[in-house]
Amino acid sequence: MAAKLIGGRVVGGGGEGRSRRSFCRELLKRRQPRLPQFTVSASASMDAYKQLGMFSLKRKIEDAVLKAEMMAPTALELEEEQWMRQEEMMRDCDLWDDPSKSNDILLKLADTAKTVDALKDLKFKAEEAKLITELAEMNAIDYGLFEQAYDSCLDVSKSLHHYEMSKLLKDGYDMEGAFMIINAGSEDADSQIWVEQLVRMYTKWAEKLGREARRASLDKSEGFVSSASIEFEFEYAYGYLSGEQGIHRLITSSRNGFSSTSDEACATVEVIPLFLRTSPDLKVNDEDLVVSYSSSENTVWIKHLPTGISVESSGERSRFANKIKALNRLKAKLLVTGSKNVLEESRRYTSRPRKMVLDMKTGVEVSNMNSVLDGNIRPFIAAHVGMRQNS
Structure with a gap:
């Protein structure tokens, strides 16, 4: 059975307990075609430029992943708790008695559900960026993979920014x-x-x-x-x-x-x-x-x-x-x-x-x-x- 990465854990392929790093090695062997690699064999000036670019990308990726790991779990837990409270309120409320109130509850429930989905997606993208970075390091510094991880981190940063701002924007028409x-x-x-x-x-x-x-x-x-x-x-x-x-x-x-x-x-x-x-x-x-x-x-x-x-x-x-x-x-x-x-x-x-x-x-x-x-x-x-x- 082929190995798979599910929820940050590697399963299948000859054992449930295999490490993420061994899975990365196998994935690297199967990757075809290989992306261009930048190693010490390049000219000195070009190598220095690529190394500088790689370290810059790596730092930005690490910053985005760290922020996501610090914020996302707590935010997701709070939003899921709010979701459950809203569902309980909806069950206790007679939707036909007060259509205006019911509509407000349903809209808020839909908003919270979207936020929960967005935070789950954010966590996934942060894990994906972290895994791609590990792959790149194991593959003797693959600049193309770092760029791929950076693209994922841009999405993470946008999602985090939007979530943070949405918590601040609570005036009358801010959500419109x-x-x-x-x-x-x-x-x-x-x-x-x-x-x-x-x-x-x-x-x-x-x-x-x-x-x-x-x-x-x-x-x-x-x-x-x-x-x-x-x-x-x-x-x-x-x-x-x-x-x-x-x-x-x-x-x-x-x-x-x-x-x-x-x-x-x-x-x-x-x-x-x-x-x-x-x-x-x-x-x-x-x-x-x-x-x-x-x-x-x-x-x-x-x-x-x-x-x-x-x-x-x-x-x-x-x-x-x-x-x-x-x-x-x-x-x-x-x-x-x-x-x-x-x-x-x-x-x-x-x-x-x-x-x-x-x-x-x-x-x-x-x-x-x-x-x-x-x-x-x-x-x-x-x-x-x-x-x-x-x-």
């Missing part, structure tokens, strides 16, 4: 999706190009999370994007992104001889909840609304007269669907803001002479602006969530 509107601060080309860069930044951020961001609308003026909206249809997107609301300012300084000039582009970012499972629980009077339609497309605009808040929707195939979506966006905006508010400066991006990004709300500063624009905004998001919890 997010609808983001980005508008150019002026009609100049620089501000409109800046809108495109911000759209790319938030799209790349979602990709790095393993999630999808859908561009709901893109309004162009003379070839440039004057306004854009993005839908993040995944849980906790609003909790993550609500701190991004405000004015995002790009400053570019240049020196010409003894004088220096500074160019500025800005865009406003608004974020409202995108309700994923239910419609916003808010009644809006029809007489308070002005609804208008485009003549050639299915775009729908709705203005709320008491507050002056306006919304639009153009991503659906029919006017009716766009009207429903626009109405939901209006309700979400009313729930979050209550009235028309002035956006404050949120973040300042300086491209020259020093490329850095400063968050005006939390004081967090990142020296690599290109990395931020490539979607690496986790430090800012974590700081915003932490600040909300402290307050």
